[in-house]
Amino acid sequence: MNKIQMVDLKGQYNDIKNVVNSSIQEVIETTAFINGPKVHDFQKNLESYLGVKHVIPCANGTDALQIAMMGLGLKTGDEVITADFTFAATVEVIALLNLTPVLVDVNVGDFNIDIEAIKKAITPKTKAIVPVHLFGQCANMEAIMEIAKANNLYVIEDNAQAIGANYTYKDGTKVKAGTIGDVGATSFFPSKNLGCYGDGGAIFTNDDDLAHTIRGIVNHGMYERYHHDVVGVNSRLDSIQAAVLDAKLPKLNSYNKARQTAAKKYNEAFKNNNNIIIPKLSNGCLEICDTCDCHVFHQYTLRVKGIDRDALAKHLSEKNIPCGVYYPIPLHRQKAYVDARYNEADFEVTNQLVKDVISLPMHTELDDEQIEYITSTIIKFING
Numbered sequence: 001m002n003k004i005q006m007v008d009l010k011g012q013y014n015d016i017k018n019v020v021n022s023s024i025q026e027v028i029e030t031t032a033f034i035n036g037p038k039v040h041d042f043q044k045n046l047e048s049y050l051g052v053k054h055v056i057p058c059a060n061g062t063d064a065l066q067i068a069m070m071g072l073g074l075k076t077g078d079e080v081i082t083a084d085f086t087f088a089a090t091v092e093v094i095a096l097l098n099l100t101p102v103l104v105d106v107n108v109g110d111f112n113i114d115i116e117a118i119k120k121a122i123t124p125k126t127k128a129i130v131p132v133h134l135f136g137q138c139a140n141m142e143a144i145m146e147i148a149k150a151n152n153l154y155v156i157e158d159n160a161q162a163i164g165a166n167y168t169y170k171d172g173t174k175v176k177a178g179t180i181g182d183v184g185a186t187s188f189f190p191s192k193n194l195g196c197y198g199d200g201g202a203i204f205t206n207d208d209d210l211a212h213t214i215r216g217i218v219n220h221g222m223y224e225r226y227h228h229d230v231v232g233v234n235s236r237l238d239s240i241q242a243a244v245l246d247a248k249l250p251k252l253n254s255y256n257k258a259r260q261t262a263a264k265k266y267n268e269a270f271k272n273n274n275n276i277i278i279p280k281l282s283n284g285c286l287e288i289c290d291t292c293d294c295h296v297f298h299q300y301t302l303r304v305k306g307i308d309r310d311a312l313a314k315h316l317s318e319k320n321i322p323c324g325v326y327y328p329i330p331l332h333r334q335k336a337y338v339d340a341r342y343n344e345a346d347f348e349v350t351n352q353l354v355k356d357v358i359s360l361p362m363h364t365e366l367d368d369e370q371i372e373y374i375t376s377t378i379i380k381f382i383n384g
């Protein structure tokens, strides 16, 4: 059996080696390292893949979130509601811009931001909601967009973990994750579903004026060369990364399919186990079907009950099975973000999830033998 990896970037590279190598070589030969034609090609191809009017590439996913908030003109003291159970980047940029983060609880089923908790958190100072499409499936965007409309709030989607996922409205209309709110932000960090070979990110919007504003912000606030109209940043996707991404984009659907196939096999093995809660699909889906497009399984995250999660994690690593705990500490209890406004009783779900979630190896190269070894090792541990 091949060594099991949490994320297997080498296996994926071997399959696209020729395209990627020649594409990178072309960037080097033409020395178009910054804003070269590859960046433009990738931008256009991603726009058409997502069905969004504007993709603005930038240096990483954290910048993408920050720039999205700058583009919307959010001001000191504006309150921004986001999920307590996510990677810190989301709340970090809110704090960096001197906005006021308002962390709220998530759903126990799909781990995404809790709609009732959003409603409860709205005050006259609230200006935006940042749903995070955690682990690969969308938050309840239809409800979030309704709340935003009724309260005149912006919606910024943190789509770092769900690129390629579809969101299905009640009437059956499908749209790509990240293109529903006023603006979407994504990351091309190597381990993400569409990852480059370094750092990268992008911002999506259908709003022409906002796209224009953001294109200036990523480039030092310049709309005309050496005229700086607003305070900007320097945040670029370099051409070599764009070359890698442009070579991988045509494969994104098959990559996501491979993740779903692995998730389905995990589900099969665990679905009748009393000590394991398999990941719940939102979007009205009961199980992963052949045409599944709502969950792209950036992570395959289980919840355990009646067994010690940390003991299981330790056992797995002794058996050479990597695993992860995303996330072990709620953001509202992270030193950088503690705030007297928060009340523990409002974070019941996150406080539980940090104790019982565990993420299994998930990537495009997992084979049957590896999945069988992982699932049987877990089941044997549970059965003692």
Ligand SMILES: *Cc1c(COP(=O)(O)O)cnc(C)c1O
Residues within 6 Å of the ligand: 060, 061, 062, 063, 086, 087, 089, 090, 132, 158, 160, 161, 186, 187, 188, 189, 199, 200, 201
């Ligand atoms: C990875 C990630 C980010 C940040 O992306 P970087 O490219 O690493 O800056 C932001 N939000 C979420 C939810 C992520 O998973």
